[in-house]
Amino acid sequence: MNKSLKKKLESDFDSSVEILEKNGWTITANKNQVLDILRFLKGEGFDYLALISCVDWIEKGEFELIYILSSYLADKEKMHLILKTRIPRKKPDFETTIHIFENAEPYERELHELFGVNFNGHPRLEPLFLDRNYKTPPFRKDFDTRKYVEETFGSIKSVEGKK
Amino acid sequence: MTERELEMYFGPQHMGMVGNFGITLTVKGDRILKAKANPGYLHRGFEKLMELRTWTQNSPLVCRVNVMEPHSMEMVYSMAVEKLAGIKVPMRAKYIRTLTLELSRLASHLFGCWAYANMLGFDTVAQWAMYHRDLILDLFEDFTGGRVYPIYIWPGGVRRDLPDGFKEKALNVLHEIRSKISDYDATFFNNKLFYDRAKGIGKISQEEAKNLGGTGQILRGNGVESDIRKIEPYAAYDKIDFEIPTREGGDAYSRVWIIRDEMIQSVHIAMKCLEQMPEGSVYNKVPNPFKWKIPKGETYVRVESSRGELGLYMVSNGGDKPYRVHFRTPSYPHGLTILEKILVGENIADVGNIMISLYVTPPEIDR
Amino acid sequence: MDRNQITKWIKNPKKMGSKYSLWAIYFCTGCGIIEIPPILTSRWDAERFGIKPAPSPRQANLFLITGYVTLKTLKAVVRTYEQMPDPKYTVGFGSCPINGGMYWDSYNTIKKLDKYIPIDGWIAGCMPRPESIFIAVTHLWTMIDKGIADGYEKYKEKYFYYRKNQEKALGELDWPPLHPMKKKEEGQ
């Protein structure tokens, strides 16, 4: 069953499937094919979206969006697929996947807030964790947290000295 | 008198809230129309900090993600590093890891019992649960050195072997907890008041749970037998047979009952671990912490924590520090999507009741 | 009740009344909160020292700030602290509020808590043990007697600087200042 799935994935969509280990596949796909692949996989039984993540490859100037899927069905539950796609770092726009997986909503909000990836079509993109906006989103590689800490908290003087 | 729509803060400082988490409810009279979760009070940017520390320096940091259950965090980090670096773990260390995880599941369930019983006003059960949890913390202090934060499971095995005389001590504690379960049943689980208070509250259907990414008690509360320890056995779970308790219902009542059944299973597994524990070394030395570079690669590993599926997606760029780390914590979907959906239509008094039955812990959401 | 206890009661009933019944506000600010339920329940039983969880800030006079404080929590902590009636005492719990602890380089946690609200006592430990909380309470008693635990008076006196620091960390605050904002010099 797995072989046919792999062949279908590579034939219908020009994505390359690499078998990491027995039940962990990584699928690298083109960025405008991702939604179709997700729908196709949901149809195949992978109806559980574990995680949406984003890796900041700063040298290549790209964000890599990661969709990790698994399944609730008995036979497929051992497998988890990592669907990867690359989007440019300068203008990180992408489609929302809420209409396919309902639980994607907080993950996308978090990636929007911490990486600056905006998902068009997302109903509620307002901040999730942070209560202020940072010039560069904090989880990007070029945000130096130690320098930021030095500037903001280092400059605040302690109160004992004052009368 | 027409009921006006009000916006109410079930804010971070609230007697019914366990942990630092805010929910803004739009309420009509007593019914909740809309709930909006407001996390972020405990956000420390863990994944950013982990990118600045070497592989060995991360193990004290990684167990601080969720304070209710630091052991499964360490386990999932160790498994990810071992998979990326190709490190083998000796068999005895696997058994000790299973023992630690089961003891921490027991402690975390007892903490859940305290929170839940306190929420519904059953103070006697809360006192017992906390006392038994403290016995387990004494065990942790003996063999890991730390009462709450163990820093014990780390890549390559376990940090120290079990002290001698630990087996009898642990068996006494486990026997005592096992014998007290019947008292818990009498005063709390089979209590009519608890039945009325929790039956039918926080109901979620199986499809809805699956759509919203629910794992752990929420699925098992709807009769789905899903447990990572059986699906992808790690540590020494394949060597010990145990059952996964499930119930129909899908409401707070059945979820809390599952916590009770899982406590019995945990005690059973822990005892089995202690008996079948082989002899041998417990730690395969990892390379020198200042120079250890893990080859390029990425991996997703998952563990069954007491709240559901705890996963870790880790990318290594061939350097001596992780390149990207992302924890898939079980409370994330439970506390954000599922909680907002279940609260609609419930009344205000049950917000705390539902939140704890979903076993939501805020530090896991914000990381 | 020996002689000096009675004289103490007569001299300053308000302080003596609050000293032996320090109600701790039930607010889980950080990771240290996991050590509070064990001391409230049967094994350690903080009630022997008069500590009971208080549901709202209005009824509490001991504020246990447990563990690290993020920026969002700092807002809640400052508001809760300002709502508590005098005499109120705060205790910094664990390494994080003292000098940043493990999250010394995190962009979202504050490093030294005593820049924002006065702290009367610090407890060392990364997750201090329950016993250290009880010893802290006994120390707090002696500090209250000797008048060292005057955090709330310091807060009133130097409110201008505390408020300035809070605004520097949190940006524009949406609640009015508690005490008149006067610098020492302007006062004369």
Place this chain on the structure above:
Amino acid sequence: MGSENKSQKKTNDKPSALGPFKAIKFLFKKPKTLRYPFEEKEPSPRLRGFHLNDWDKCTGCGNCDDICPSQAITMVEIPEIKAEPGKKNERPRIDYGRCCYCGLCVDVCPTGSLRLSKDYLHIHFDPKTFTSFAKDEKSDSEHFLPEEEYSIFKANLSHRKQNNDGFVSDLKYSLFEPERVKMPHVPLDERKLSFIEEVIGYSREEAQIEAGRCLECKLCEDACPAHMKISDYIKAIYEDDAERSLKKIFEDNPLPSICGRICMKHCEDACSLSIRGESVAIRWLKRYTADQVDDFQKALRQKSAESTGKKVAVIGAGPGGLSVAYFLTLKGHKVVVFDSLPGGGGMMRMGPPAYRLPITSIDKDVEYIASLDVEFRFNTTVGEDITFEDILEGYDATYLGIGATSSRSTKVKNFEKCMLGLDFLRENKIGEGVKVGKETIVIGGGNVAMDVARESLRLQHIQHPNEKTVTKTVSLENWNEMPATEEEIEDSKDEGIEFNPAWGPKEVVLDDKGDVKGLLCKKVKKVFDDQGRFSPEFYEEKTTLLEGDMIIEAIGQGPDFSFIPKQLMDKLEFTERRKVKVDEGGQTSISRVFAGGDIVNLNLDAVTAIADAKTAAEGIDKLLKKTKR
């Protein structure tokens, strides 16, 4: 995940309102409360509390400072502690406003001096009191109180319980690897019969594992006379980049093949891992780099700078002379090296036998230096083929790298029958070889004596294959006072050399035909006087006779200044230990004449000579840049 559950038996919910009353039975049981200040829970043996540090064992290496994830430990200079090789005078200070009590510092501490105690009580209103020097009851008795004076209520960082160790380091779980990678040696029986190189050298994987053991605490770099960048070149080996490693070595030491084989390895004695385990094999790793790169020229791509028109003469192509030549040619000066031996290396060429330092490795280093257009004039002895005055005239500066080449004699009765140690070694290595007797006696306890003894053992096996042959050594010093390194003494004992420590030579006994029959020795009472100076005393009457048909004296060497003319010799000043006095630039009392190596320092080894050469090269360069010719 998974269909309907199968095995779970249907628990019928039977909630009852009367169940809770069963809890009444707990009314009559004893409360479980631990009444804390009166009843105490005895802390677990492995509790992680505040730090304890034994200041005598602690070497101040700073590993705990580097590993700490929350940067809670800072190394602070302590003036009262005396810094010596392998021991800095810094001690860790812990900031408990940062510490997370994880114990990584305990697991990485090479000496095991840092450990965590079971104290955890510190409550104070002033946050500044939360930093403390990690000390223990041995180094700070007034903070650590005996059991009876200790009280929980007063407990804090300066009121702690004695011997309260909690989390202690354990070699099985330490973050460093105490054992060294086993170095493959030529097996013992084969080794005795031949002159092939005894130490085979690391393979790539072995070198990487060994290099991975280095914790980069840089104690070795302070102890090395030439202050080589040891942790950098070991890190380069770990990252499998032999060329970068070679570049790092060549910054301070141009003779890696030689030093990789015969250095006295002060660094390995200072290595912090050597206290509880074996030190990092720094010398063998240096040798691995030198052997790994075949063509130094291609790897280093060094060229001598454009010529400054200055000419420098170097007398003696020993390690000192070669290094001065290397450093100066890089600065653009034209260097000419004079040596009486047919090849470079000086003492290295004729001293250490082939099984320790083969000629090929010496030539590899010398050829590389020659390739930087340094002119070598071999077989020219200064004072015979060319006079010292011509050198002073012809060159802008001269460097005396002559070393200690004339070996001393015991001057006992008929000492002329004995052979001198250095001549024995030189003849065997570059001469045509020496006829060895069946029973040879070697007088002396230093490294040269060990080389002579082991070489004579091999020659005996080769020249008298199936007869019973024995080699004995006689040394004034007792076992622990012998100047030879104990690694050499171990190898000599394994190879079957008989030692006679604490015996002094009295008289060479001849038989009637005038050949050597044996050596009459007298018992030694004391070797060094109380200031540690060499002045031996004997029991004249207790003597013994060691049979032997050949005696070799290897009791030390001295410098030979015969080539310097009388009037210059008087201007040359000496220190009271008969060493040449030089200023900080390496210049002797005679202007434009520099010196270094064995004639200047007390410890006679190659790496000290190289260190002197580096300072002298800078001195010469500064001098030459000043004088416009």
